[in-house]
Amino acid sequence: MIKQVICIxxxxxxxxxxxxxxxxxxxxxxxxPFTFTCFCDNPEGIRPEVKTEPLPEIPVEIPKTRKGIWPKxxxxxxxxGSLTGNVLFLxxxxxxxxxxxxxxxxxxxxxxxxxxxxxxxxxxxxxTSCFRFPVGKLLPLQETFCAxxxxxxxxxxxEQRFVTRNAPGGIDLFPKNWVQxxxxxxxxxxxxxxxxxxxxxxxxxVVIFPGGVYPQTAIEGGWQGREGFTLRDHLANFPNxxxxxxxxxxxxxxxxxxxxxxxxxxxx
Numbered sequence: 001m002i003k004q005v006i007c008i009x010x011x012x013x014x015x016x017x018x019x020x021x022x023x024x025x026x027x028x029x030x031x032x033p034f035t036f037t038c039f040c041d042n043p044e045g046i047r048p049e050v051k052t053e054p055l056p057e058i059p060v061e062i063p064k065t066r067k068g069i070w071p072k073x074x075x076x077x078x079x080x081g082s083l084t085g086n087v088l089f090l091x092x093x094x095x096x097x098x099x100x101x102x103x104x105x106x107x108x109x110x111x112x113x114x115x116x117x118x119x120x121x122x123x124x125x126x127x128t129s130c131f132r133f134p135v136g137k138l139l140p141l142q143e144t145f146c147a148x149x150x151x152x153x154x155x156x157x158x159e160q161r162f163v164t165r166n167a168p169g170g171i172d173l174f175p176k177n178w179v180q181x182x183x184x185x186x187x188x189x190x191x192x193x194x195x196x197x198x199x200x201x202x203x204x205x206v207v208i209f210p211g212g213v214y215p216q217t218a219i220e221g222g223w224q225g226r227e228g229f230t231l232r233d234h235l236a237n238f239p240n241x242x243x244x245x246x247x248x249x250x251x252x253x254x255x256x257x258x259x260x261x262x263x264x265x266x267x268x
Contacts, residue, residue, distance in 0.1 A: 003034040003104050004087045006080070009041070010055060010071060016045035017268075018092040023050050024268040025096035029205070037083060039074070053081035058142070063150045068158050070149070072128060076142035080135045091129040091208065095182075095215050095266045098205035103132060106174060110134055112167040115179035115208065117160065126164040126171050129208035130179050133167075141166050177201040182209050182218060190253035194231055197257040207262070215266045221258035231255065 005026050009019055023036050027049075036050050043052035056074040063070060075089065088103055090096075107113050112133045114126025141163065145152050156162040164171055180186055186198040186207060198218065200207060209215060212224050222229030226237065234255045241251040 001104070003030060003100070004083055004085065005030075005034060005036045005100075006039065006075075006083070006087045006089050007037075007092055008039045008055070008072065008075065008089075009092060011041070014092045015042075016047075019050060020047045021266065021268045022090060022092055022094075022096075023047060025265065026090070026100065029096045029098060030100045035083075037081065039081065056080060058146065060146045060149045063153045065150075065153045065157070068153050068156070070145075070153055070159050072159055073142060073145050073149075076138035076145070078136050078139050084135050086132055086134050088132045089128065089130065090206070093209050093214055094129055095207045095209070095262055096205065097200060097207055097261070097265050098203070100205055103130070103174065103178065103205065106132075107172040110137070111169065111172050112137060112163070113172045113174055114160065114164065115206070116173050116176050118176075118181050118184040119211070124164070124173075126160055126173060127179070127181070127208065127210070128160040128163060129210060130174075130206045131163075137168060138163070140168055175203075177203040179206045179208060180204045182207050183211055183213055186259075187256055193253065193256055195257075198259045198262075200261065207265075215262055218256065218259040218262045219266065221256055223254045223256065229255070 007019065007022060009015065019038050026036055038046060038050050038052050039055050040052055041055055046052055056077050058074050062073065080087065086104065086109065114131040115129060117125040117127040144166065152162060180200055182198065186200050187193050188196045217224050217227050220227040225242065238251065245251045245254060
């Protein structure tokens with residue numbers, strides 16, 4: 001079986017450095033044969049080992065909402081470039097820390113398998129930062145979405161909630177330790193995060209970074225927007241804390257020490 005890994009890139013927020021780094025992490029953590037395909041609007045600067053294909057067409061304008069981001073709806077069509085069969089989708093800003101092989105064989109081969117979303121503990125919600133699906137299986141979702149894009153986006157807020165609730169045949173979830181949410185599962189709880197670095201489960205294969213903290217921030221420590229801050233810097237900055245971080249308590253717990261294992265994994 002050829003393992004098929006895919007990603008998607010549009011605009012300039014990420015681009016070739018992230019795509020090339022993701023390919024390198026995959027190559028170090030997968031048993032061949034495998035393919036790596038990036039669906040993108042500009043293939044310039046992408047390393048030759050990566051197969052590039054145009055962004056899949058979708059017959060509606062992708063809605064822009066305050067929270068949700070919906071361009072992954074392009075992946076739900078009847079075709080996905082030249083690919084058929086199962087594909088493993090990976091976000092560009094995640095970190096691979098172990099073998100991906102089991103993510104291709106876990107569960108029903110015809111099923112839709114999502115990562116677990118620990119941010120919503122009282123809701124059985126999947127996370128699409130890392131998920132597997134058969135090409136064409138999610139076509140009913142795209143058809144529903146295209147019938148009322150803004151309505152669907154406003155009702156479900158996040159596309160992973162829409163996939164979780166509406167995937168044909170339901171969804172399965174990867175084992176909780178295989179794909180870990182950096183902020184919710186790796187960072188120590190406050191105030192231990194002031195003195196202890198982030199840690200990952202020994203069985204973690206992928207670490208995802210939803211919610212505004214990125215791998216580079218984890219490498220440097222501090223927090224998003226104040227990378228490299230020491231605890232002394234963090235406390236000294238308290239009177240000048242950003243308004244968008246909310247309460248004083250929220251600011252105080254938004255700190256982390258540098259994370260060496262992210263630096264080791266997140267490289268080309």
